[in-house]
Amino acid sequence: EVRLVESGGVVAQPGGSLRLSCVASGFTFDHYNMHWVRQAPGKGLEWVSLISWDGDSTSYEDSVKGRFTISRDNSKNSLFLQMNSLRTEDTALYYCAREVQETAAAFDYWGQGTLVTVSS
Amino acid sequence: AIRMTQSPSSFSASIGDRVTITCRASQGISTYLAWYQQKPGKAPKLLIYAASTLQSGVPSRFSGSGSGTDFTLTISYLQSEDFATYYCQQYYSYPPMYTFGQGTKLEIK
Numbered sequence: 001e002v003r004l005v006e007s008g009g010v011v012a013q014p015g016g017s018l019r020l021s022c023v024a025s026g027f028t029f030d031h032y033n034m035h036w037v038r039q040a041p042g043k044g045l046e047w048v049s050l051i052s053w054d055g056d057s058t059s060y061e062d063s064v065k066g067r068f069t070i071s072r073d074n075s076k077n078s079l080f081l082q083m084n085s086l087r088t089e090d091t092a093l094y095y096c097a098r099e100v101q102e103t104a105a106a107f108d109y110w111g112q113g114t115l116v117t118v119s120s
Numbered sequence: 121a122i123r124m125t126q127s128p129s130s131f132s133a134s135i136g137d138r139v140t141i142t143c144r145a146s147q148g149i150s151t152y153l154a155w156y157q158q159k160p161g162k163a164p165k166l167l168i169y170a171a172s173t174l175q176s177g178v179p180s181r182f183s184g185s186g187s188g189t190d191f192t193l194t195i196s197y198l199q200s201e202d203f204a205t206y207y208c209q210q211y212y213s214y215p216p217m218y219t220f221g222q223g224t225k226l227e228i229k
Contacts, residue, residue, distance in 0.1 A: 035218075045156075045164065045207055047218035059216040062121070095163055105211035106154035106169035113163060 002026040002109045004096050009114030016086050020114055022079040022096030030054070030074035033099040035107060036081050038092035038116075048094070049081065063089075086118045122146050124210055126221035132229040137198045141224045143191045143208035152211040155184055155193045158223075159204045167206075168193065203228050 008020040020036070036048040049070040050059045058070050069082040079096050093115050097107035123146040133139050143153065151171035156164040166175045168184035171191060181196040195202055208221040 044223045045158075045209070045220040047209075047220065050216050050218075061217070100166070100169055103152075103170055103211075104213070104216065105152040106166055106209065107164075108166050108169075108175065110163035110165075 002098070004098065004109060004111035006094065006096050006111045006114035009094060009116045011117045011119060012086050013120055014086060014088055014118055016118070018083045018086065018116060020081040020083065020094055020096075020116070022111055024077045024079065024096075024098070027098070029077040032101060033104065034072060034079045035097045035099060036070060036079075037095045037097050037107065037110075038090075039095070039113070040089075040092045043092075046092070050099075051079070083116070086116075088118050090116060091118045092116060121217065122149065122210055122212055122219050124208055124219050124221040126206075126208055126224050128224060129222065130225040130227065132227045133198055134229045135198050135200060139195050139198060139226065141193045141206055141208075141226075143186075143193070143221050145189045145191075145210055148188045149210045149212065151187045152213075153184070153186065153191045154209045154211075155182075156207045156209065157202075157204045158207065164207065200228070202226065 003025045006022045012018050035050050051070045067085045071080045093113040095113045096111045098109040100106045100108045125144045127142045153171045155168040158164040167178050172184045183194045205223045205225045207223050
């Protein structure tokens with residue numbers, strides 16, 4: 001069974017930093033590109049970042065470029081999101097998601113999410 | 121950036137109805153379009169990818185169509201478990217970017 005379990009979400013202050021983690025199981029982690037997607041309370045979904053299966057390629061949504069860094073440790077089946085210079089608008093439930101292997105264009109498994117609240 | 125516009129934003133329907141949700145892209149995206157279902161307090165669930173490919177395990181009453189800028193998700197015979205919010209999502213390859221529609225909330229009439 002494919003499982004993605006996020007952690008690390010807390011209450012942080014504007015300008016602060018946070019590191020989210022996602023541990024994967026039930027599939028060969030280093031065969032898949034992985035993503036972070038977020039959802040502000042009561043709002044829609046917003047893609048945040050992508051990392052290739054080998055960690056060599058990354059991409060970011062414009063509003064997080066230069067502030068967030070995605071990484072992975074394939075030896076530990078783990079995905080990370082380092083979040084710096086946090087803003088109140090970063091408040092959201094952060095999901096890690098696996099990319100469909102047959103096409104880069106969708107996400108077939110999602111975790112349950114970890115809540116990040118940025119507030120003074 | 122490519123914008124995705126869903127319509128309607130919300131509507132109500134009855135069990136057994138056939139319903140269609142529309143998603144329009146601000147520029148052509150070929151068939152790089154996916155549909156998700158999300159229920160309250162739950163993660164999104166992939167229904168359709170590549171505009172019309174049914175994800176494994178998804179009931180056949182769900183179908184998708186379209187290419188270029190206009191896409192539709194159809195539920196042929198609404199069941200009680202289908203009342204949820206639906207999102208479309210596009211993929212642009214260079215550089216990789218993904219955009220979701222604003223969502224369509226389907227409620228029971």
